[in-house]
Amino acid sequence: MLDYAALSALAAVMREGSFERAARALHVTPSAISQRIRLLEERVGCALVIREQPCRATETGRRLCQHVDQVRLLEQDLHTALPALSADAPARVPLPIAVNADSLATWAAPALASFAADSPVLLEVLVDDQDHTSERLRSGAVLAAVTAAARPAAGCNSRPLGAMRYRAAASPAFMQRYFADGVGAGSLARAPSLVFNTKDELQASWARRLCHRHVELPRHTLPSSHAFVSAAAAGMGWGLHPESMIARQLSEGSLVELVPDTPLDVALYWQHARAASGLLDRLTGAVLSAAREALLAP
Numbered sequence: 001m002l003d004y005a006a007l008s009a010l011a012a013v014m015r016e017g018s019f020e021r022a023a024r025a026l027h028v029t030p031s032a033i034s035q036r037i038r039l040l041e042e043r044v045g046c047a048l049v050i051r052e053q054p055c056r057a058t059e060t061g062r063r064l065c066q067h068v069d070q071v072r073l074l075e076q077d078l079h080t081a082l083p084a085l086s087a088d089a090p091a092r093v094p095l096p097i098a099v100n101a102d103s104l105a106t107w108a109a110p111a112l113a114s115f116a117a118d119s120p121v122l123l124e125v126l127v128d129d130q131d132h133t134s135e136r137l138r139s140g141a142v143l144a145a146v147t148a149a150a151r152p153a154a155g156c157n158s159r160p161l162g163a164m165r166y167r168a169a170a171s172p173a174f175m176q177r178y179f180a181d182g183v184g185a186g187s188l189a190r191a192p193s194l195v196f197n198t199k200d201e202l203q204a205s206w207a208r209r210l211c212h213r214h215v216e217l218p219r220h221t222l223p224s225s226h227a228f229v230s231a232a233a234a235g236m237g238w239g240l241h242p243e244s245m246i247a248r249q250l251s252e253g254s255l256v257e258l259v260p261d262t263p264l265d266v267a268l269y270w271q272h273a274r275a276a277s278g279l280l281d282r283l284t285g286a287v288l289s290a291a292r293e294a295l296l297a298p
Contacts, residue, residue, distance in 0.1 A: 006040040007068040009033045010048055010057075014065050014141075015094065015124065017054030040064075059139070066140030066273070069096060073143075073277040076120055095121040095279065098137070098145035100130035101196060102164060102242045103268065105225035107294030108146060108287070115286040119279055129199040130268060137271055143280065144272035146287070156271045159288060162295025163265040168206050169246055169255040170238035177235075183258045185211040193217045194228055194239035202240040206264045229255075240264060244294070265296060 012022035013033065023030040041048050048061035057065055072093040099108050104127060116123045126136060134149040136142045137156055152158035170179075170191075178191035188211070193203045198221070207215040220237050222228055228239050229246055233254045241255075243263065249255035270287050272280055 002067075003036070003040060003043070004068070004071070006036040006043075007064060007071075009036040010040060010061060011065050011068045011094075013037065013049060013055050014057050014061070019055070057140075062140035064140075066143065069094065069143055070273060070275040070277070073275060073279050076277075076279060092120050092122045093279075094124055095283070096124040096126065096142040097283075098126040098128055098133040098142045098147075100133060100146055100148075100268075101127050101223070101225050102245075103130070103146050106164075106242050106244050107290050111286045111290035112283075115283050119282065121279060129196065129201075130266065131201065132199055134271060137273075143275070144270065144283065144287075147269055147271055148266060149271070150267070150269050152271055156273055159270045159284070160298035161268040161270050161288065161291035162298050163267045164295055165243040166202060166206070166240040166264045166266065167243050167246060167250070168203075168238060168240055168258040168262065168264070169232060169250065170258060171233055171235045171254065172256055174232075174235045174238060175256055175258070178238075179258065183210070185213065185215050188215050188217060190218070192237040193219045194222050194231055194237040195219045196223050196225075196228070197221060202264065202266070203238075206240055206262070209264070210259060210262065267298070268295065 009022065009026065012025050013019055016022045016025055019030045019033045023033045026033070037049060044060060046060050047058050048064065050056040050058060073095065076093045104125070112123060112125065126142060128136060130146065130148040133145040134147040134153055137145050137153040146161065150158060179187050181187065188207050195203060203217055203219070207217060222231055225245065229241055229249065231237065232239055232241065233249060238258055246255050250257070268291070270284060272284055
C-alpha cells in the first residue's frame with residue numbers, strides 16, 4: 001500500500017517547485033516534506049526528485065504524481081456521491097492540463113473558465129506548443145492536453161477537436177519593404193518572422209509548403225499570441241496567426257496575407273487519462289463542445 005501522505009508531499013514539491021513552498025502549502029515543516037519523500041524513495045528504490053531550482057521529478061516521480069492526481073479526482077467523485085463523507089473532502093483538487101497558447105488565447109479559455117467556476121477543482125494550465133503538449137501527458141505532468149498528436153499517449157484516450165486555421169500575415173508597410181517583388185524563398189529568407197518559441201514550427205511549415213523546400217527563416221521570439229498580432233501590425237515581422245484572432249485586422253487592412261488564400265490548418269486533439277473520473281469527463285465535455293463551435297470540423 002502506498003503512503004498517500006508521502007505522495008501528497010511529492011506532488012506538492014512538483015507543483016510548488018521547492019520543499020519550502022510545498023511545506024507551506026501542506027502546513028508542515030520542510031524537514032517533514034524531506035522525510036516523507038526520502039521514505040517514499042526508499043520504498044520504490046529510486047530517486048523521485050531532482051533537487052534543482054525549481055525541483056523536477058524523475059520519470060518514476062512523474063508517474064507517481066500522475067497517480068496521486070488521478071486518486072484525488074476519484075476521491076472527489078466519491079465525496080460527491082456520498083455526502084456523509086463531505087466533511088473530509090478537500091475544498092478543491094488540483095487538475096493539471098496542457099494547452100497550446102493559441103487555443104488558450106481563442107476558444108479554450110472560456111470553456112476552461114466555465115468548467116472551473118462550477119467544479120471543485122483548481123486548474124493548473126501548462127502552456128506548450130501543440131506538437132509538444134502530448135509529451136506532458138507521457139511524462140505524467142498533466143492529466144489532459146490539447147495536442148496535435150492523434151495517437152494517444154499510453155493510458156490515455158484521444159478525441160478529435162477539429163482544425164485551427166492560421167493565416168500568414170504582416171503589415172502593409174512590412175509587405176512593401178520585404179515582399180514588393182513577391183513572396184518566395186529568397187524574400188522569406190530575408191524577412192524577419194515571428195515565432196512563439198524555439199519549438200514553434202508553424203512559420204517554417206507554411207514556408208516549406210509554399211516553396212516546396214526548407215527555408216531558413218530569420219526570426220523574432222515572442223511568447224504571446226496577442227503580442228504576435230500587435231507586433232505584426234507594428235511591422236516587427238510576419239507570422240502565422242489564428243484566423244479568428246486577426247479577422248478584424250484583415251478586414252481593416254492593418255494586416256494583409258503574405259499570399260492570399262494560403263491558410264495552414266492544424267488538426268487538434270484532446271487527450272486525457274483513462275481515469276474513470278466524473279470531473280475529467282465533465283472537463284472533456286466542455287472542451288469538445290467549445291471546439292465544435294470554434295474550430296473547423298474534424
